[in-house]
Amino acid sequence: MASEQLEEYLESILDIEEKHGIARTSAIAKCVKVAPASVTEALQALSDKGFVKYEPYKGATLTERGREMARKVKRRHRLLEVFLTDVLHITRDNVHDEACKMEHTLSDETECALCKLLNAPARCPHGSLIEACDRKVESCSACLDEGQAPPAPAREEPLLPVTSLAPGQKGTIAFIRGDTSVVQRLTDLGLTLKTEIQLVRKAPLLGPVEIAVRRTKLAIDHAIADHIFVTPCGEKSR
Amino acid sequence: MSGCKNCSGCDILHPPVDTKTEYVVALAGNANVGKSATFNQLTGVDQDIGNWPGKTVERAEALLQHRGRRIRVIDLPGIYSITALSTEEQVSREFIAHDRPDVVVNVLDASALERNLFFTLQLTELESPLVIALNQADLAAKKGIVLDAGKLSDLLGVPVIPTVAIQGKGIAELSDAIVSATSSRPRPKIIRYGKEVEDRIARIQALLPEGSGGYPPRWTAIKLLEGDPDTVWEVRQHSLDVAAAALESGRELEKIHGEPAATVMSAERYHAAEELAASVMEIRPPGDNEVSLTEKVDRIALHPVLGYLLLAATIGGLLVWTFVIGAWISGVLTEFLSGIAPVEPLITGTLPEIIFNGAWTGFVAALTLIVPYVIPFYLVLALIEDSGFLTRFSLMLDKGMHRMGLHGKAIIPLVLGFGCTVPACLSCRIIEAPKQKLIAAFLVTLIPCSARTIVILGVVAVFVNIWWALALYLLVFVLIVVLGRLAFRLLPGESVGMIMEMPDYHVPHLQGVLGQTWQRTRSLIGIVLPAYIIGSIVITGAYAAGLLEPINAALYPVTVILLGLPAVTGVVFIFGIIRKEMTILALAAILGTTVFSDVLTPIQIIVFGLVTLLYAPCISTILALAKDFGWKAALSITALETSLAIALGTLVFHLIGPFL
Numbered sequence: 001m002a003s004e005q006l007e008e009y010l011e012s013i014l015d016i017e018e019k020h021g022i023a024r025t026s027a028i029a030k031c032v033k034v035a036p037a038s039v040t041e042a043l044q045a046l047s048d049k050g051f052v053k054y055e056p057y058k059g060a061t062l063t064e065r066g067r068e069m070a071r072k073v074k075r076r077h078r079l080l081e082v083f084l085t086d087v088l089h090i091t092r093d094n095v096h097d098e099a100c101k102m103e104h105t106l107s108d109e110t111e112c113a114l115c116k117l118l119n120a121p122a123r124c125p126h127g128s129l130i131e132a133c134d135r136k137v138e139s140c141s142a143c144l145d146e147g148q149a150p151p152a153p154a155r156e157e158p159l160l161p162v163t164s165l166a167p168g169q170k171g172t173i174a175f176i177r178g179d180t181s182v183v184q185r186l187t188d189l190g191l192t193l194k195t196e197i198q199l200v201r202k203a204p205l206l207g208p209v210e211i212a213v214r215r216t217k218l219a220i221d222h223a224i225a226d227h228i229f230v231t232p233c234g235e236k237s238r
Numbered sequence: 239m240s241g242c243k244n245c246s247g248c249d250i251l252h253p254p255v256d257t258k259t260e261y262v263v264a265l266a267g268n269a270n271v272g273k274s275a276t277f278n279q280l281t282g283v284d285q286d287i288g289n290w291p292g293k294t295v296e297r298a299e300a301l302l303q304h305r306g307r308r309i310r311v312i313d314l315p316g317i318y319s320i321t322a323l324s325t326e327e328q329v330s331r332e333f334i335a336h337d338r339p340d341v342v343v344n345v346l347d348a349s350a351l352e353r354n355l356f357f358t359l360q361l362t363e364l365e366s367p368l369v370i371a372l373n374q375a376d377l378a379a380k381k382g383i384v385l386d387a388g389k390l391s392d393l394l395g396v397p398v399i400p401t402v403a404i405q406g407k408g409i410a411e412l413s414d415a416i417v418s419a420t421s422s423r424p425r426p427k428i429i430r431y432g433k434e435v436e437d438r439i440a441r442i443q444a445l446l447p448e449g450s451g452g453y454p455p456r457w458t459a460i461k462l463l464e465g466d467p468d469t470v471w472e473v474r475q476h477s478l479d480v481a482a483a484a485l486e487s488g489r490e491l492e493k494i495h496g497e498p499a500a501t502v503m504s505a506e507r508y509h510a511a512e513e514l515a516a517s518v519m520e521i522r523p524p525g526d527n528e529v530s531l532t533e534k535v536d537r538i539a540l541h542p543v544l545g546y547l548l549l550a551a552t553i554g555g556l557l558v559w560t561f562v563i564g565a566w567i568s569g570v571l572t573e574f575l576s577g578i579a580p581v582e583p584l585i586t587g588t589l590p591e592i593i594f595n596g597a598w599t600g601f602v603a604a605l606t607l608i609v610p611y612v613i614p615f616y617l618v619l620a621l622i623e624d625s626g627f628l629t630r631f632s633l634m635l636d637k638g639m640h641r642m643g644l645h646g647k648a649i650i651p652l653v654l655g656f657g658c659t660v661p662a663c664l665s666c667r668i669i670e671a672p673k674q675k676l677i678a679a680f681l682v683t684l685i686p687c688s689a690r691t692i693v694i695l696g697v698v699a700v701f702v703n704i705w706w707a708l709a710l711y712l713l714v715f716v717l718i719v720v721l722g723r724l725a726f727r728l729l730p731g732e733s734v735g736m737i738m739e740m741p742d743y744h745v746p747h748l749q750g751v752l753g754q755t756w757q758r759t760r761s762l763i764g765i766v767l768p769a770y771i772i773g774s775i776v777i778t779g780a781y782a783a784g785l786l787e788p789i790n791a792a793l794y795p796v797t798v799i800l801l802g803l804p805a806v807t808g809v810v811f812i813f814g815i816i817r818k819e820m821t822i823l824a825l826a827a828i829l830g831t832t833v834f835s836d837v838l839t840p841i842q843i844i845v846f847g848l849v850t851l852l853y854a855p856c857i858s859t860i861l862a863l864a865k866d867f868g869w870k871a872a873l874s875i876t877a878l879e880t881s882l883a884i885a886l887g888t889l890v891f892h893l894i895g896p897f898l
Contacts, residue, residue, distance in 0.1 A: 138496035188319035204542035219734025
């Protein structure tokens with residue numbers, strides 16, 4: 001399977017999984033616009049390569065490796081959308097398809113350069129969250145200040161926004177994106193780098209999330225919490 | 239004067255001569271740690287307490303007289319950090335850093351020691367004479383956290399007193415510690431941070447001239463390093479070189495950590511706080527997997543379905559309960575009072591007769607129409623405040639509030655608005671962004687306060703039926719949403735998201751709840767009873783003298799033609815601007831009865847209720863709005879709500895009237 005096709009599959013599965021928990025063959029077929037039979041074949045191939053866990057008749061879920069790959073492509077896709085809209089002023093209707101084609105050929109170096117050029121955007125033109133990069137940086141401003149320097153080395157651990165943790169799951173704060181006053185406020189409330197925090201619960205309909213930190217609980221707006229990136233701890237307590 | 243034969247004059251017999259007659263002590267600490275409860279216990283006054291962060295938005299003061307010392311105690315709004323800057327936090331920052339009280343009593347929540355010590359460390363930087371009250375030690379113990387107060391005292395170099403303020407435990411010891419601290423001025427030890435930071439602090443400190451600005455040099459150095467605008471500006475006045483060197487050090491720090499220097503400093507303080515906390519804290523894990531009360535209640539209160547049901551039931555229940563209990567007490571009182579003398583305010587007769595009738599009408603109206611509804615209402619409101627449910631409502635409604643450009647915290651002033659609009663407007667200060675603060679205050683003025691609730695329950699529900707009363711409420715809630723959305727669209731400025739602490743639930747403290755209810759009822763009676771008696775005499779007198787006719791005539795086009803009400807209501811609405819309850823009184827005094835259904839048709843009662851709900855906020859509210867937002871905003875809100883009331887009243891009268 002061509003790497004381009006593979007990445008498209010992983011991206012679609014990530015989208016569907018986020019909505020429905022498991023990606024059914026029929027749903028994937030609709031999303032990548034091919035016949036269900038070819039999907040089954042492709043899933044088998046992805047499963048052999050260790051990107052998905054495929055159960056016939058049920059559907060597919062991403063493995064850790066597959067998820068990481070899918071997130072990386074998603075991030076590139078959304079960065080490209082911002083670039084196409086804000087810099088090249090391409091019509092909003094076309095940016096998705098354009099980005100879909102470009103995303104597979106982007107190198108790490110170009111991705112970092114693009115992120116710097118666009119001032120580390122947080123959201124794509126359609127409002128979806130752009131994932132954090134996988135570089136070893138402490139904050140976006142640190143990276144932006146470096147100017148032309150080559151990208152920092154990659155992190156070993158995957159990064160997740162705290163909103164993507166499961167209720168009860170813990171993570172260690174890796175970095176917080178956002179403007180200085182919000183970061184300062186969060187820091188003053190005890191959300192400093194490398195602090196362990198736990199997602200207590202998420203309010204329905206993308207409402208605020210409740211986070212336990214230093215024996216206190218905070219309710220944080222969903223959009224702000226999206227910018228708190230953590231390296232998840234393995235076990236889920238409770 | 240016995241003993242101490244060989245004494246050459248020790249401190250006990252010859253205390254240091256102290257010319258000061260009054261000392262100032264400030265209570266400071268994080269939000270919702272029990273500062274107000276401590277304040278009440280120390281001074282014996284009744285400052286409102288409640289279980290949500292941000293309850294005290296203005297400083298309160300009272301006198302503590304202990305061991306011959308007169309001490310002015312000041313209760314400050316909660317503050318998490320001296321760098322943080324919402325309006326209420328600024329009050330605290332200014333007072334501690336600028337006014338420099340004789341002693342700062344830092345109240346700590348023992349169960350969240352790290353976060354609380356983070357603020358303590360900032361106080362040590364300021365080198366404020368410090369006494370620490372380690373509060374809620376009982377709750378911490380329940381969570382399996384055992385603290386060594388003696389060790390904390392050694393580490394920080396200041397007295398540490400364990401307290402349970404709500405029960406008055408440790409207060410005597412705290413009072414003693416405060417009194418001796420006014421003489422001994424215990425300076426906290428300096429807690430050192432990491433080397434990278436300390437090197438730079440030392441470098442800046444060396445450059446500073448002696449005694450600049452009256453602040454400790456170390457504090458000034460840290461503030462310069464953080465790039466605090468006020469401090470930088472201050473230092474620039476004397477020496478541009480020092481300011482430039484300090485900013486350079488700050489920039490180095492930013493380079494190393496990739497974060498603003500202020501954030502680096504916060505992280506350093508947290509690191510030091512962690513170490514302090516770890517060395518005085520012993521954690522005994524509570525029984526296996528025992529689910530805490532808070533967690534159990536939250537499973538319902540924050541449940542996607544049950545949570546909203548609970549919320550609706552609470553607000554609905556508050557109104558129905560107030561009506562049911564209020565109507566019952568009112569009935570008993572009316573029966574009793576009508577046995578003494580009938581209410582028939584005469585506007586003819588001799589002067590003493592008019593005065594007596596006016597006074598008696600006012601007295602009866604206050605006792606039968608106001609007091610019965612206020613007591614059950616305040617009781618439930620106090621329960622809601624004391625338990626910690628308010629913050630849960632904030633969380634559940636946050637997303638909905640976004641549609642009005644607000645966030646969940648705005649729920650707190652809105653719910654308080656059911657009590658009295660004035661403190662509710664002031665509590666909008668817990669909201670950070672100016673635009674959001676203004677929208678919240680505007681919507682708060684629309685929430686039916688207890689005075690308006692009394693008018694609706696005591697007039698519409700009693701003389702038409704409760705369904706119409708509830709329908710009017712529903713209409714107001716719809717209006718709040720619609721107007722909120724409009725204000726969000728039309729006003730300039732940006733909206734920011736919510737960050738709020740979620741306190742544990744408390745089982746409401748019976749004494750506290752009853753005390754708060756009584757306190758509020760008493761202050762209301764203190765105002766309403768005399769106001770009613772005097773107001774009633776004035777109205778009946780003025781009416782008898784024919785002075786009210788010109789006002790009624792001037793308002794005739796609005797009251798009679800548009801709203802379909804009797805002409806006398808013109809005066810009623812004017813009086814209502816003083817206090818909304820006055821509308822009932824004025825109506826009773828002028829119509830000559832407290833049984834309104836005898837003289838008004840149902841549609842007239844409904845329109846009267848609707849207009850009273852919406853038209854101009856009362857004088858006190860207008861003043862509170864003007865104070866926080868300026869006269870332009872206050873008068874615009876007044877004008878807007880008055881026109882809205884007239885427009886809707888007219889619509890209801892002409893559209894629904896024919897069907898009733």
